[in-house]
Amino acid sequence: MNILKVDNINKSFGKLHVLKNLSFTLETGEILGFIGPNGSGKSTTMKCIANLVFPESGTVEIAGHDLSKERSQALSHLSALIEAPGLYFNLTGMENLKVFASLRQISRKRLEEVIEFTGLGHALKKKAGAYSMGMRQRLALAVAILPKPTFLILDEPFNGLDPQGVFELRSMIKRLAREGCGILFSSHQLLEMEKISSRNIFIKDGEIVSQEMAQTDVAVLSYKLYFDRQEQDLSMLSKLKTEGLLLDFQAEESELLITLSDIKHCTHVITTILADGRELRGIVPQTANIESLYSHIYEKEIL
Amino acid sequence: MKGILQFECLKSWYAKKNLFVLLVFLAALLAMITYNTILDNNYWANLEEELNRERALIEVEEQNIFDDLKATREVAQAVGTPEVYAEVEALEKCADFIQRQRTYNYQQAMLAKEYTVDIAPEMLELWIARDLHLLNGFEDGLVEPTSILAKTTPLEVEKRLAVNQALFRDNIEPLNSPYEMTATNFLYCLSSFPWILIVVVTLMMLSMDLFSTDTEGGAYKILYSQPQKRSIIHMVKFMLNITVSILLVTGLIALTFSVLSLVKGLGDVNYPVFYMKGSYTSMVIDSSADTVLPLVRWSTYIAKVIPIYLLLSCFVLALTGTASLLLGSTANALSAIICLLFLDYSFRILFPPSTNFYLVWPFAALGFQDVLQGFYMGSALAYLSLLGVSTFLLLALSLIVLKKQDLKGGLS
Numbered sequence: 035m036n037i038l039k040v041d042n043i044n045k046s047f048g049k050l051h052v053l054k055n056l057s058f059t060l061e062t063g064e065i066l067g068f069i070g071p072n073g074s075g076k077s078t079t080m081k082c083i084a085n086l087v088f089p090e091s092g093t094v095e096i097a098g099h100d101l102s103k104e105r106s107q108a109l110s111h112l113s114a115l116i117e118a119p120g121l122y123f124n125l126t127g128m129e130n131l132k133v134f135a136s137l138r139q140i141s142r143k144r145l146e147e148v149i150e151f152t153g154l155g156h157a158l159k160k161k162a163g164a165y166s167m168g169m170r171q172r173l174a175l176a177v178a179i180l181p182k183p184t185f186l187i188l189d190e191p192f193n194g195l196d197p198q199g200v201f202e203l204r205s206m207i208k209r210l211a212r213e214g215c216g217i218l219f220s221s222h223q224l225l226e227m228e229k230i231s232s233r234n235i236f237i238k239d240g241e242i243v244s245q246e247m248a249q250t251d252v253a254v255l256s257y258k259l260y261f262d263r264q265e266q267d268l269s270m271l272s273k274l275k276t277e278g279l280l281l282d283f284q285a286e287e288s289e290l291l292i293t294l295s296d297i298k299h300c301t302h303v304i305t306t307i308l309a310d311g312r313e314l315r316g317i318v319p320q321t322a323n324i325e326s327l328y329s330h331i332y333e334k335e336i337l
Numbered sequence: 338m339k340g341i342l343q344f345e346c347l348k349s350w351y352a353k354k355n356l357f358v359l360l361v362f363l364a365a366l367l368a369m370i371t372y373n374t375i376l377d378n379n380y381w382a383n384l385e386e387e388l389n390r391e392r393a394l395i396e397v398e399e400q401n402i403f404d405d406l407k408a409t410r411e412v413a414q415a416v417g418t419p420e421v422y423a424e425v426e427a428l429e430k431c432a433d434f435i436q437r438q439r440t441y442n443y444q445q446a447m448l449a450k451e452y453t454v455d456i457a458p459e460m461l462e463l464w465i466a467r468d469l470h471l472l473n474g475f476e477d478g479l480v481e482p483t484s485i486l487a488k489t490t491p492l493e494v495e496k497r498l499a500v501n502q503a504l505f506r507d508n509i510e511p512l513n514s515p516y517e518m519t520a521t522n523f524l525y526c527l528s529s530f531p532w533i534l535i536v537v538v539t540l541m542m543l544s545m546d547l548f549s550t551d552t553e554g555g556a557y558k559i560l561y562s563q564p565q566k567r568s569i570i571h572m573v574k575f576m577l578n579i580t581v582s583i584l585l586v587t588g589l590i591a592l593t594f595s596v597l598s599l600v601k602g603l604g605d606v607n608y609p610v611f612y613m614k615g616s617y618t619s620m621v622i623d624s625s626a627d628t629v630l631p632l633v634r635w636s637t638y639i640a641k642v643i644p645i646y647l648l649l650s651c652f653v654l655a656l657t658g659t660a661s662l663l664l665g666s667t668a669n670a671l672s673a674i675i676c677l678l679f680l681d682y683s684f685r686i687l688f689p690p691s692t693n694f695y696l697v698w699p700f701a702a703l704g705f706q707d708v709l710q711g712f713y714m715g716s717a718l719a720y721l722s723l724l725g726v727s728t729f730l731l732l733a734l735s736l737i738v739l740k741k742q743d744l745k746g747g748l749s
Contacts, residue, residue, distance in 0.1 A: 047743075084562040087743040110564040120555035122348065129351040136343035137563055177559060 036095070037062045037111070037185045037216035043082055043092030045075075045240075052078050053089065053240040060216045062184070065207060067231030068220040069328060075240040076220045077117055080187050083218070084114040096185055113183035115191060119174030123163030127154055127173050130162055131180070138181045145180070152176040153202070167194030175203065179210070186210060188219035192226050204230055224328055236328070256293045257300075259307065260316040263288060270306070279303050341565055341573045349581075352550075355543060359585055362539040366593050369532055370523065373516040380514035385449040392442045394485040399435045406432055434470075434479040438486060441467035454510070461505050468498040496611065503609040503632055510605060519604030520597040521635050527590065528642050530685075530704030534678070536586060537703060540650055541657045543582040545670040547574055548662035548739075557744055571739050575732060579654045583647065610638040613711030617641065620719040622711040642705050645717055648724040649702055655731040662735050699727045 038060035045053040053075050060066045070076050081087040083094055085101055085108075094101040099108035121130050128149070135145050149158065152172050157165070162173060171194050178186060188207070192200055200223075207230055211217055221227050227234065236244040263285060271292075274280045279299045284291040290307070294300055308314055349355055406428040413421040441463065448460050474480050475491045504511050512522060526532050551557040561567060598604075609632040613622060633641075656677075660670040681700040688694045690712045695701040702708055702720040709717055 081558075081743075084558065086558055086561055087745075088741075105566065106564040108564075109562060112562060114558060114562050116558050118555050120558040122352070122550070122556055123554050124354075125348070125351050129347075133344060133347045133351065134559060136347050137340045137560070139340050139343075 035062045036060065037064075037097055038083065038218065039093075039095040040079070040083065041093045041095070043079070043089040043094065045078055045082060045087065045089045051240060053082070056092070056237075056240065056242060058235055058242065058245065060185070060218055062216050063211050063214045064233065065211050065217045065219070065231045067227040067234040068218060068237065069224070069227065069234055070220075070237035070243075074237045076237060077189055078240075079237070080114065080116050080189050080218070080220070084112065084116060084187060085109060086116070111184045112187065113178045113181055113185075114187040114189075115174050115178040116187060116189040119170040121162045121170060121174060121177070123161065125162060126160060127152070127158035127162055127165070127169075130173060131158070131176060134177045135180055140180050144182070148176045148180055151179070151206070168196055168199055171195055172199060175206075179206075184215055186215055186217045186219075188217065190221055191219060192221050192223045200226065256291065256319070257304075258318040259290045259292065259304070259314060260288060260318075261290070261308070261312050261314050263290060264312075267307070274303060274306065338565070338569055338573060340563070341570055342577065344560075345574060345577050348550075354546070355581075355585070358539060358542045359589060361542075362535065362586065363589060363593070365535045365539075366527075366589070369526070369535060370518050370593075370597070373518050373526060377514045377516040377518065380516060381449045381452040385446050388442050388446040388449060391485055392439060392446065395435060395439045395442060398481075398484060399432070399439060402428060402432045402435060430477070431479050434474050434477075435486075437470055438467070438474070441470065454513070457511050458505070461501055461511055465498060465501050465505060468494050468501070472498065499632060500609050500611075507607065507609075509607060509609070512604070512608075517601075518597060519602050520594045521604035521606060521608060523597050524590070524594060524639060525610065525635070525706075528646070528705040530707065533703050533705065536590070536650075537653055538674075538678075539586055540582055540653045541674045543585070544578050544654045544657040545661055545674065546667040547578055547658040549665055549667045549670060552665050552744075553667065561744055567740050568736060571736050575655065575658055575735075578658060579651055582654055583650050586650070604635075606634065606636040608635040609633070610635050611710045612638055612641065613709060613716070616709055616711070616717035617721075618718065619716055620722070621714055622716050638709070641709055641717065645702060645705055645708065645721060645724075648721055648728070652699060652724045652728045652731075655728045655735075659731045659735040662739060697723070699723050 036059045040059070041057050042055045043053055043057075044051070044055060056075070056079060058066075068076050068079070078087060082089045083096070083101070085105060094108075096108040097111045099111075101108045122133065125133065131145060131149060131152075152158065152175075154169060154172060157169060162170060165173065171191065175188075175191060178188070191203060191207075195203060204226065207217055207219070211232075219227075219231075233245070235242055267290070268285060271280065271283045271285065271290075275283065278295055280303060281293040281295045283293070292303065292307075294303060304314075304317075406425065409421065409425050409428055413425050444463055445460070445467070448456055448463065452460065471480070471486060471489075471494055472491060474486070475494070480486050501511075503509070512519065515522075516526075518526075527536065551560055560570065563570075612631060612633040614631050615622075657670060657674060660673045661667065664670050664673060677700070681698075681703070684694065684698060684700075690707065691714060693714065695713045696715045696719065699720070701713055701715070702724060704712075707713060708715070708720050713720075715723070
């Protein structure tokens with residue numbers, strides 16, 4: 035079931051067209067990574083979903099409720115942590131929690147659970163303004179999960195967290211997803227995203243550049259082939275690249291690393307390479323990581 | 338709605354900013370009381386000095402008149418025409434007038450030197466006698482425009498006389514001075530410009546961060562992504578701020594009033610105060626009626642002040658709250674407030690009270706006394722309407738902006 039459906043949203047700030055016909059969905063229990071360089075429109079998209087910014091066209095549906103028509107029902111499913119932690123820095127950590135708990139009439143029991151989650155202990159009695167970035171982030175996360183949301187937006191949630199904090203947050207995100215919470219999150223820490231996201235969306239200049247399945251599907255785009263290479267192979271590989279079947283290749287003496295532009299070209303490319311009856315001694319799928327995919331996608335965009 | 342209400346209450350309770358502002362407000366009230374008490378303590382000594390200075394000038398005038406009289410008499414003896422005798426008669430009248438004024442002045446100075454409450458009726462009688470004599474002098478043309486006695490206009494003399502006669506007639510104990518801080522006079526002073534600025538600035542401080550406190554820290558992203566309409570959030574914020582601020586400020590004024598009535602006495606609630614008749618029944622003051630204003634009892638006067646005080650408070654809170662929303666930062670809202678108060682001060686210097694400008698300048702209502710005593714063309718009713726419409730427009734504007742605007746700001 036879709037917990038979020040974004041359909042063709044557009045947004046401009048003055049002459050700057052920030053979001054261009056952006057569409058995607060998020061399933062219940064899915065962790066969707068939202069990837070893109072600074073200024074690509076990630077935060078604006080998240081703000082549109084949280085109803086802080088109004089899109090000029092298109093629709094946003096949360097749990098089947100149109101945000102523009104059934105705002106209250108739609109937002110009752112959502113909790114958002116967008117950009118820097120939105121806290122009252124003149125209040126203590128505990129006061130912040132109590133203030134935000136009062137917004138949705140959170141029970142004392144739930145509040146105590148979340149207080150424990152923050153792991154801030156006595157620091158909760160200190161003013162939030164005196165917190166380190168990591169402590170603020172923990173507190174803001176605690177505020178976000180207070181109402182046990184079914185849809186959570188996390189914008190750069192790993193910022194400022196120490197390794198222990200990152201580990202705990204990763205576990206928490208996975209646990210929330212297991213419990214059925216759909217999570218849309220962005221981060222510049224691609225390796226962390228790779229570890230937890232079930233799907234990634236790559237966005238640039240307000241447009242979705244690519245929607246890829248994480249890990250498994252990414253891996254099979256690159257293969258290392260072992261065979262006796264010949265002189266004419268280079269021109270054949272260049273031709274495949276020109277035709278758009280290969281994204282890239284690196285040829286060495288007895289091995290060839292190829293990166294497919296799409297998994298559907300796999301059979302055709304390998305058959306073409308081995309067309310003259312040469313013997314394939316081995317084939318090793320390359321474990322491509324999200325970082326290589328990121329540079330691939332944005333390199334493609336630049337080209 | 339309950340959630341937003343609790344949220345706003347808890348937030349301001351924990352912030353303790355309001356507590357600080359209210360403590361400053363109390364300190365300002367105490368400073369005002371202390372300042373007026375000092376003026377009150379020195380009043381009779383200062384008045385004696387002033388009367389002595391005035392008498393020295395009267396004596397110079399008197400000497401000039403006697404010199405003229407002597408010279409004219411000599412001419413009259415030599416020439417003996419009716420015109421010269423008429424001139425002698427006029428100068429004799431003038432000399433008699435100024436001589437009596439000097440005598441009154443001397444008696445007042447003597448009483449001022451050893452003034453106590455016991456001799457208050459005697460002093461009152463003396464003021465009445467002198468003012469009646471002075472008014473007669475104005476009527477008979479015995480007061481030269483350059484004379485020291487012309488320093489007070491006939492209207493001012495009439496006003497002083499009216500109050501003193503009322504005090505004498507109704508056997509009301511007069512205030513030691515206009516600065517005496519009895520509980521009643523404290524309220525009367527506080528409702529006049531510039532003392533009313535203490536209340537206005539406090540109200541502004543209470544609402545200057547109404548919206549900006551959410552925007553500056555980025556907490557608005559949580560607040561406005563709640564399943565509540567922005568219009569509800571807007572309404573709760575404003576209504577709560579207006580209600581709580583007015584209650585707190587009025588409560589502290591009432592507290593000061595109570596403490597003062599215990600320490601310095603309540604004062605007489607029948608004390609006569611000027612009030613322009615028709616202030617609440619017609620929109621414009623009749624400027625042709627420059628006669629002495631009617632007097633009302635102090636308690637009646639305060640009842641007339643309350644509506645304009647409440648509406649002015651609502652206007653000030655709505656204005657500052659809207660500035661906080663539109664400008665997005667507490668510092669900017671505070672700067673805007675300071676600019677507005679400076680503008681008001683400048684306008685008061687630039688434009689005399691009778692100009693039409695004050696019909697559309699809601700801050701003119703800051704001086705409740707000026708409004709209720711008809712200093713401006715607009716009556717109290719006109720200012721009530723102006724403040725009401727301005728408050729409504731500000732609230733409507735802020736609601737429209739909040740409902741339509743993309744929310745940005747805070748740390749990123």
